[in-house]
Structure formats: C-alpha cells, structure tokens
Amino acid sequence: MNMKISATQEAETHLLEAAKEFQKCMQCGKCRSVCPVFKEMGNELYVARGKNKLAEKLVSGELEITQRVEDAINECLNCKTCSANCPAGVSPEHVVLRLRWYITTKKGLHFFKALIFRQLLWRKWPITLGCAIVGIAQKLLFGIGPKNPVRHLFPLFGFSKRRNFPQLAIRSAQSQLPEINRSKAGQAKMRIGYFTGCAGNLIYTNTAKSVVDILTGFGYEVVIPKKQKCNGTPVLANGDYEGAKRLMEHNFELFRKYDLDAIVVSCSSCGMSLKKEIKVFIDDSPELSEFTGKVYDINEFIEQNIDIKPEHLGELDYKVTYHDPCHMVRGQGVRDQPRDLLKMIPGVDFTEMKNADTCCGSAGSYCITHYDTSIKINNHKIEDIQDAGVDMVATGCPTCVMHIADNLAQHESKEDVRFVVEILADSLRAAKTI
Amino acid sequence: MEKSVVDELVAIFGKEHVLTANEDMIAYSYDAAHAEIKPEAVVFATTTEQVSQLMKLAYRENIPVTPRGQGSGLSGGSIPLQQGIVLAMDRMTRVIEFDPSNRLITVEAGITTSDIDPIVAEANLFYPPDPGSVAFSTIGGNIAENAGGLRGLKYGVTKDYVQMMKVVLPQGDIVTLGSKCVKHVAGFNTEAIFVGSEGLLGIMTEVTLSLLPIPQHRESALAIFDSLDNAAQTVSDIIAAGVTPSTMEFMDNETINAIQNFKDCGLPRDAQAVLLIETDGEENSAKAEMAKIDEVVRSNNATEFSIAKTTEDRDKLFAGRRVALNALASVKPNLILEDATVMRSKLPEMVRGIIDIAERHQVKVGIFGHAGDGNLHPTFLLDMKDEDEKARTDEAVKELFQLAIDLDGTISGEHGIGLEKKPFLMNQIGGAGIKLLQDIKMTLDPKNLLNPGKMFDMPQQV
Numbered sequence: 002m003n004m005k006i007s008a009t010q011e012a013e014t015h016l017l018e019a020a021k022e023f024q025k026c027m028q029c030g031k032c033r034s035v036c037p038v039f040k041e042m043g044n045e046l047y048v049a050r051g052k053n054k055l056a057e058k059l060v061s062g063e064l065e066i067t068q069r070v071e072d073a074i075n076e077c078l079n080c081k082t083c084s085a086n087c088p089a090g091v092s093p094e095h096v097v098l099r100l101r102w103y104i105t106t107k108k109g110l111h112f113f114k115a116l117i118f119r120q121l122l123w124r125k126w127p128i129t130l131g132c133a134i135v136g137i138a139q140k141l142l143f144g145i146g147p148k149n150p151v152r153h154l155f156p157l158f159g160f161s162k163r164r165n166f167p168q169l170a171i172r173s174a175q176s177q178l179p180e181i182n183r184s185k186a187g188q189a190k191m192r193i194g195y196f197t198g199c200a201g202n203l204i205y206t207n208t209a210k211s212v213v214d215i216l217t218g219f220g221y222e223v224v225i226p227k228k229q230k231c232n233g234t235p236v237l238a239n240g241d242y243e244g245a246k247r248l249m250e251h252n253f254e255l256f257r258k259y260d261l262d263a264i265v266v267s268c269s270s271c272g273m274s275l276k277k278e279i280k281v282f283i284d285d286s287p288e289l290s291e292f293t294g295k296v297y298d299i300n301e302f303i304e305q306n307i308d309i310k311p312e313h314l315g316e317l318d319y320k321v322t323y324h325d326p327c328h329m330v331r332g333q334g335v336r337d338q339p340r341d342l343l344k345m346i347p348g349v350d351f352t353e354m355k356n357a358d359t360c361c362g363s364a365g366s367y368c369i370t371h372y373d374t375s376i377k378i379n380n381h382k383i384e385d386i387q388d389a390g391v392d393m394v395a396t397g398c399p400t401c402v403m404h405i406a407d408n409l410a411q412h413e414s415k416e417d418v419r420f421v422v423e424i425l426a427d428s429l430r431a432a433k434t435i
Numbered sequence: 436m437e438k439s440v441v442d443e444l445v446a447i448f449g450k451e452h453v454l455t456a457n458e459d460m461i462a463y464s465y466d467a468a469h470a471e472i473k474p475e476a477v478v479f480a481t482t483t484e485q486v487s488q489l490m491k492l493a494y495r496e497n498i499p500v501t502p503r504g505q506g507s508g509l510s511g512g513s514i515p516l517q518q519g520i521v522l523a524m525d526r527m528t529r530v531i532e533f534d535p536s537n538r539l540i541t542v543e544a545g546i547t548t549s550d551i552d553p554i555v556a557e558a559n560l561f562y563p564p565d566p567g568s569v570a571f572s573t574i575g576g577n578i579a580e581n582a583g584g585l586r587g588l589k590y591g592v593t594k595d596y597v598q599m600m601k602v603v604l605p606q607g608d609i610v611t612l613g614s615k616c617v618k619h620v621a622g623f624n625t626e627a628i629f630v631g632s633e634g635l636l637g638i639m640t641e642v643t644l645s646l647l648p649i650p651q652h653r654e655s656a657l658a659i660f661d662s663l664d665n666a667a668q669t670v671s672d673i674i675a676a677g678v679t680p681s682t683m684e685f686m687d688n689e690t691i692n693a694i695q696n697f698k699d700c701g702l703p704r705d706a707q708a709v710l711l712i713e714t715d716g717e718e719n720s721a722k723a724e725m726a727k728i729d730e731v732v733r734s735n736n737a738t739e740f741s742i743a744k745t746t747e748d749r750d751k752l753f754a755g756r757r758v759a760l761n762a763l764a765s766v767k768p769n770l771i772l773e774d775a776t777v778m779r780s781k782l783p784e785m786v787r788g789i790i791d792i793a794e795r796h797q798v799k800v801g802i803f804g805h806a807g808d809g810n811l812h813p814t815f816l817l818d819m820k821d822e823d824e825k826a827r828t829d830e831a832v833k834e835l836f837q838l839a840i841d842l843d844g845t846i847s848g849e850h851g852i853g854l855e856k857k858p859f860l861m862n863q864i865g866g867a868g869i870k871l872l873q874d875i876k877m878t879l880d881p882k883n884l885l886n887p888g889k890m891f892d893m894p895q896q897v
C-alpha cells in the first residue's frame with residue numbers, strides 16, 4: 002500500500018481497527034480487578050471497559066475528542082494485564098493505541114513531540130550528543146543528591162524534581178563496540194544481529210557489552226548495525242503512527258541487509274515491537290514473517306541455544322529476585338528463561354517475590370508524563386521487593402530498571418537493579434569463560 | 436444537575452469523590468447487562484454518615500439515587516434508570532473487625548469479595564459464597580443480588596452468611612439489623628429483606644458475615660457422558676446416595692465444542708455432557724464420598740471418569756470449565772447469559788427444553804452451570820447487530836423463562852431481576868406477589884427515589 006491516503010481516511014481506519022477490538026467487550030468488569038492504573042485512580046473512566054466505552058461513543062459520534070477523553074486514553078501503561086485476563090479476549094491496549102493514533106491524525110502531532118519523534122530520534126546524533134553532555138554534567142556533579150539545587154531545573158524538561166536518573170553514557174555502546182564482533186570461540190556458529198535499543202546504547206552500556214561478550218564468548222558473531230534507530234515504541238505509544246512506521250521500516254530494511262541468522266534484543270519493549278507490533282505497521286509478507294521469526298529476547302536466545310555448563314560459571318554472592326517486565330512476560334511470553342538463567346549461577350540465592358509480574362508503573366514515557374501515578378503504582382513493587390529480602394532485583398527492561406531504581410532510592414532502600422544478562426556475564430567472567 | 440446540588444454533594448463527599456463530567460457519566464452508565472443510561476452525577480461514599488446525608492438531600496430535592504458496587508451485575512441493577520445520582524460504594528473497603536473465635540468478619544459493603552479469604556485464611560476460615568465474579572464484585576452487590584456460586588449445593592448462597600448489617604434507609608435513617616449471635620429473634624427477620632433487595636430498600640454500608648473452617652481435604656473428578664439422560668440421572672443418584680458434593684458443574688455438547696475450538700482442554704467433542712464433581716471435608720470422608728460417586732457414575736455408563744491425584748491433575752480437569760465463558764464468548768460477537776433455575780430433578784427436562792427452544796428459533800445456545808443446585812447458565816450466542824437474530828434470541832429467552840416457571844423453577848437463580856427480567860416477574864410471583872413488593876417499597880421509600888424502576892414498577896408508574 003504505497004498509495005497516499007488522506008488523513009481523514011487514515012483516522013477512520015484507526016477507529017475501525019479499534020472497533021474490531023472493543024466490540025468483543027462484555028463489560029463484565031474483570032479488568033477492574035487487574036488494572037494497575039484503575040487501582041490508583043478508582044474511576045471507571047480509566048479502566049479498560051471504560052476506555053472501550055469511550056471508543057464506542059467516539060465511533061458512534063455521540064462523543065467528540067475532548068481533553069478528558071485524551072486524558073483517559075493517555076492513562077494506560079500498555080502493560081497488557083487486562084488483555085491477559087480478559088474473558089472475552091479483548092486487547093484494550095490496542096483500542097487505546099488506535100485512539101491515540103486517531104486523535105493525532107485528526108488533531109496533528111504536538112510540535113514538541115514532532116521535534117523529538119520525527120527529527121531528533123530520526124537523526125539520532127542529537128540524542129547521542131545530548132546524552133553525552135548530560136553524562137559529563139552528571140559526572141561533574143558526582144550524581145545528583147536529593148537536595149541538589151540542580152533538581153529545580155528538572156521540570157523545565159518535563160521531569161519531576163524528585164526523580165533520580167541513571168548515569169548517561171558519555172560514549173555510547175554503539176561507538177564503543179565495533180559493528181562486527183567476531184566469535185571468540187572459533188568458527189562462528191551463527192551471525193547474530195544485535196538491536197541495542199536506545200537505553201542499551203546510551204544508558205545501560207554494560208548490558209550491551211555483556212550481550213556481546215556472552216555471545217562472542219560462546220562462538221557467535223555479533224553484528225551491531227550502526228545505522229539502527231529507535232524501534233518506535235515511544236513514538237507509537239505517544240500517538241505518532243507515521244513516525245513509528247518510518248522507524249520500523251528503516252530498521253526492517255537495515256537488518257535485512259546483513260544476512261543474519263537471528264536478531265537479539267536486550268530490551269523488552271524493543272523485543273515485543275520487533276516481533277509483534279511491527280506487523281501493525283508493515284504489510285504482511287514472507288520477508289516480514291522471516292524477520293519477525295528471527296527476533297529473540299536475549300534471555301530466550303541464551304536459554305535455547307547456549308549450552309552453559311556448571312564449569313563455565315563462577316560463584317557470585319548475590320541474593321536476587323526477578324521482576325517481569327510487561328513486554329517480556331505478556332508481550333513475548335518470556336517468563337521462565339531469565340529465572341532459569343539466574344538459578345543456574347552458583348552462589349546466587351534466588352527468591353521469587355510476590356506479584357513479580359505486575360507492572361512497575363514505568364511504562365516508558367508514562368513515568369515522565371504521569372510521574373505521580375507511576376510512583377504510586379511502583380510503591381507496591383518496592384514493598385514486594387523489600388519483603389523478598391534480597392540485595393538485587395534482576396529484570397530485562399531498561400525503563401523498569403530506571404523506575405524501580407529511582408523509587409528504591411527515594412525509599413532509601415539499598416537493593417541494586419540490574420539486567421539478567423549483566424549478572425550472567427559477571428558469573429561467566431568470574432570463571433574466565435568470557 | 437443544578438450547581439447548588441453539586442456544591443452540596445462536594446460538601447458531603449469532598450471534591451475528589453464527586454464526578455459530573457460527561458465522559459465520567461458515560462463511564463458509569465452501564466454494567467455487565469445490556470442497558471445504558473447516563474447519570475447526572477456520580478459520588479463515591481467513604482462513610483455511612485455521608486450516605487445518610489446524601490439520602491436526606493435526595494429526599495429534599497427529589498433526586499433519584501442508584502447504588503452501585505463494581506457494576507458486574509448481569510440484570511442492570513446499577514444502571515440509573517431515571518438518571519440522578521449514582522452512589523458508588525466501591526471506596527468503602529475497610530475491614531472493621533475480624534473475629535475468629537465467633538467465626539465472623541465485619542466489613543464495609545464496598546470491599547471486593549475475594550479480598551476476604553486471604554484475611555480469614557490465617558485463622559483457617561473461609562467465606563463460602565463464590566460467584567464467578569468474586570474478584571470484581573462487592574459484598575454489598577453480592578448481598579443486594581443474593582449471589583450464588585459453584586458451591587451452592589453444599590454451602591448455600593449469600594443469604595446463608597449474612598449475620599448483621601448497617602443500612603441507610605431511603606430517607607436517611609441509619610439502622611442496624613440482625614445480630615452477631617447465632618440465634619436472634621428480637622423483632623422481624625429484617626436483615627433478610629435486604630438480601631436480594633437489589634438496592635431498592637436501603638443502602639448496606641457495613642456487614643457482618645459468618646465464616647466456616649476451611650475443609651481439610653478436597654477430591655475432584657471429571658465424568659464424561661455420551662447421553663444427557665445418563666448425566667442427569669447421575670446427578671440425582673449421587674444425591675440419593677446421600678452424598679453432598681461441594682461442586683457439581685455441568686457442561687453440554689455445544690459448550691464442550693466451543694471450549695475445544697478455543698483451546699484444547701482434552702474434552703471429547705462427541706460427548707453430550709460432562710460433570711465436574713468435588714467433595715470436601717475430612718480426608719477420609721471426602722474420599723469415601725468420592726468412592727460412592729465413582730460407583731454411581733459407573734452404573735450410569737459414563738464413558739470416562741477420572742479422579743485428580745494432584746493439584747496439577749485438578750487444574751487439568753477444570754481447565755475446560757474455567758475457560759467455558761471465554762470460549763462461548765469467542766463464538767459470536769455477543770452473548771446473553773441467563774440463570775434460569777429448576778430443582779435438580781427437573782434438570783434433564785430443562786436442558787432438553789432449552790435445546791428445543793433454541794432449535795425452534797434457530798439460535799445458538801451453550802448450556803453450562805451448577806447442576807447440583809439446578810442453576811443453569813444457558814448462554815445465547817449472537818450478533819446483536821443482526822436484528823433478525825436479536826429478535827429471535829429475545830423470543831427464545833422469553834420462552835426460556837416460561838419453561839423455568841412451568842417446571843416449578845425460577846426465572847433467576849442468582850443474577851436478579853433488575854431491568855432485564857422485570858417484564859417477567861409477574862409470571863413468576865403473580866399480582867399479589869408484586870403488590871406485596873410495592874407495599875414494602877412504599878413503606879420504606881414513599882417517594883420512590885432509591886433505584887426507582889427496577890424489579891417492578893410502582894402503581895402510579897404503570
């Protein structure tokens with residue numbers, strides 16, 4: 002479909018797609034018992050069946066797009082807890098996304114969002130440079146303590162004053178690591194593309210290095226296409242269908258050029274998007290199926306393909322629990338693999354925390370735009386972490402890491418928050434396997 | 436709604452507990468039934484006193500008030516038929532007192548039913564009524580609808596566990612009815628009138644519920660039949676053998692096939708009926724009861740009978756039943772879930788009658804439900820946008836109600852009358868029955884302001 006269709010037609014398409022979902026809703030109210038946002042807000046406008054109802058009224062023309070409609074539609078974490086529990090098989094998050102796209106198509110994209118999604122993320126270098134500058138500032142300030150006056154500047158950028166940020170990378174992972182990383186264990190078993198995600202590239206560079214070290218150490222060649230861009234998750238979540246589509250098409254074409262046997266991802270949302278969401282943006286074709294079929298979450302890939310033996314692993318004295326990122330557990334069905342990897346490591350004392358798979362409230366940019374609610378949701382997570390009596394929380398999603406670490410710091414709680422692959426790499430390094 | 440009234444509501448409930456925006460009114464215009472009417476304001480109560488002040492205001496200003504729990508009702512009970520104010524009770528969720536020695540718990544009426552068990556389990560107690568909606572309905576809503584559940588045969592329904600309650604009457608008076616004592620005959624058995632009152636007579640704000648010790652052991656089994664009669668005969672024979680299963684769930688061929696299409700749960704597609712049976716109690720007695728069931732099932736030519744040995748086994752046996760509603764929901768865009776109930780001895784006639792009605796009107800129906808207590812859920816599957824199909828289904832539903840009445844049964848076993856079954860109540864209880872309900876309503880709510888127009892009309896409305 003290369004034909005240009007009019008904006009009105011496109012808006013209509015989004016509504017029709019939303020209708021396919023909300024028409025299945027039986028209005029039973031079960032979503033009330035699982036929705037993290039509803040639990041904090043206590044108003045049915047914000048629960049899945051309420052959003053389905055709003056969508057129905059928009060379609061029937063009984064309701065116009067009002068500020069309150071937009072507010073309601075923006076109160077969604079895309080955590081998929083409602084769809085995982087819905088007796089009628091509705092995916093309310095798809096209704097929400099379609100409505101966000103519908104509203105943007107009708108009303109246009111806010112210039113600030115257009116600047117970020119269509120210029121900065123697309124060009125990429127301004128973001129990389131910006132992160133480096135902030136990263137240097139962070140180093141000079143020796144971190145930003147709770148009383149640091151710099152906090153008064155945060156609201157200028159849309160952030161809460163209370164918020165604690167991770168150290169941003171002065172040198173991005175993509176500039177530290179070569180494009181082609183050869184196998185360190187003989188002939189390469191496979192050629193693997195690595196989609197670092199923005200966070201792996203610009204914040205959690207140790208995660209990116211861990212991924213590369215583990216894979217090359219066990220005999221895989223890892224290719225990190227330097228031209229990869231954002232996968233589009235924050236863009237599509239913020240209503241910009243067109244911007245997300247452009248990014249998805251770019252990455253799809255780019256990775257296909259490298260003749261890869263598999264594509265691994267260390268960020269839960271990127272993984273879900275490259276496996277599934279991409280199908281909403283790019284027309285179905287054998288090439289697309291081949292592409293999506295090759296994408297693996299890193300935990301999933303290691304579990305399935307690498308035969309890690311006890312002698313490969315060094316002892317670590319960690320007491321760990323695991324938090325399920327929504328886009329891994331419900332988005333990709335990855336639940337056991339990261340736990341199995343952790344439990345395999347000698348010395349690791351693993352405790353399953355309560356409600357491990359409930360959303361931590363970060364939800365990408367939701368925790369920027371709706372900080373107070375996202376912290377309220379996260380407070381339950383902190384309680385469960387503290388109850389588990391561990392000194393480390395392992396997970397597989399950068400925004401979960403960021404949000405949980407931020408709120409743990411606000412609670413003066415000492416647990417470290419890390420990616421499972423980092424912990425695994427620690428153990429493999431301790432045994433000099435990699 | 437007039438600004439002065441809204442201001443007064445804000446003064447009573449606080450700003451964050453009053454909604455008036457159009458979008459919010461849409462959010463509170465419906466429940467799990469099919470009607471839809473927007474209120475003019477929604478208020479969230481947090482104390483009994485607030486509810487009392489609201490009713491005084493409503494009586495002074497002549498504003499209809501409709502109580503609402505979590506809006507999971509299947510008969511439209513919480514829909515504000517005459518607009519006015521929706522009184523949401525779901526922020527009154529405190530546990531007031533847990534009294535293990537008297538096996539009682541006192542809670543605010545807005546508490547979610549499934550929040551009770553984790554609290555009382557610490558003293559090895561449980562609250563038996565377990566509607567399918569335990570996790571998304573309130574105790575107040577359960578009492579207002581006299582909700583039942585899977586364990587009705589052995590453990591009864593909500594009315595069997597309501598001990599005492601605090602109620603705000605329509606004109607604002609606060610009364611406490613019933614007692615914490617096991618025996619209590621001081622005055623009329625007034626608390627019983629509020630059980631099943633569908634929010635027409637008063638607003639429950641606090642309730643004391645009785646609890647039972649958690650059975651030590653549970654046995655679960657699945658029996659498959661190639662004939663409906665054999666399944667029905669099994670149900671009667673089990674009871675005749677002196678066994679009282681805690682659960683005896685039934686599913687028909689249409690439901691079995693919907694389940695298998697939805698997800699392979701290992702049910703044979705040609706089976707005409709399956710029964711899921713559980714016994715519980717002291718370990719030996721639960722096992723002895725199951726052994727008797729085993730005999731009865733075999734003598735009725737079940738094609739298969741399996742007793743679960745482990746929890747995983749049990750989960751496997753129940754997998755089909757758990758997804759039954761989901762599976763039926765996926766067959767067609769919409770469904771109408773009914774709860775017509777007969778005595779268990781009439782079950783085969785009822786099932787055959789329903790299938791016959793569906794065939795005559797060419798509509799699709801899946802039947803599952805609680806065989807032990809005769810409470811079936813004939814679930815009509817349709818596309819409401821198809822007007823012809825909708826009309827045929829409505830006709831079939833009407834006949835279903837008449838069938839239940841003709842078999843000495845009831846048009847509603849647990850979902851209540853509300854709006855959905857209001858036209859059929861007369862056939863069930865007759866003119867004198869309706870008049871008694873009207874008189875009781877008139878005594879308590881002379882202006883007919885509390886949930887008006889539900890269950891029956893008042894004389895001047897007709």
Ligand SMILES: Cc1cc2nc3c(=O)[nH]c(=O)nc-3n(C[C@H](O)[C@H](O)[C@H](O)COP(=O)(O)OP(=O)(O)OC[C@H]3O[C@@H](n4cnc5c(N)ncnc54)[C@H](O)[C@@H]3O)c2cc1C
Nearest residue numbers: 504505506507508512567573575576579582583634639849
């Ligand atoms: C999927 C599904 C499964 C279900 N399974 C069962 C089942 O197995 N058994 C069963 O019995 N029902 C079942 N139901 C029906 C429903 O859940 C029950 O009727 C439940 O008791 C309603 O509770 P609620 O809090 O949602 O009340 P609502 O639906 O909000 O209200 C129901 C009625 O109660 C009144 N009311 C609510 N709170 C109060 C109060 N505090 N004081 C006075 N009146 C009040 C309202 O005015 C209304 O008339 C099911 C529903 C669904 C959607």
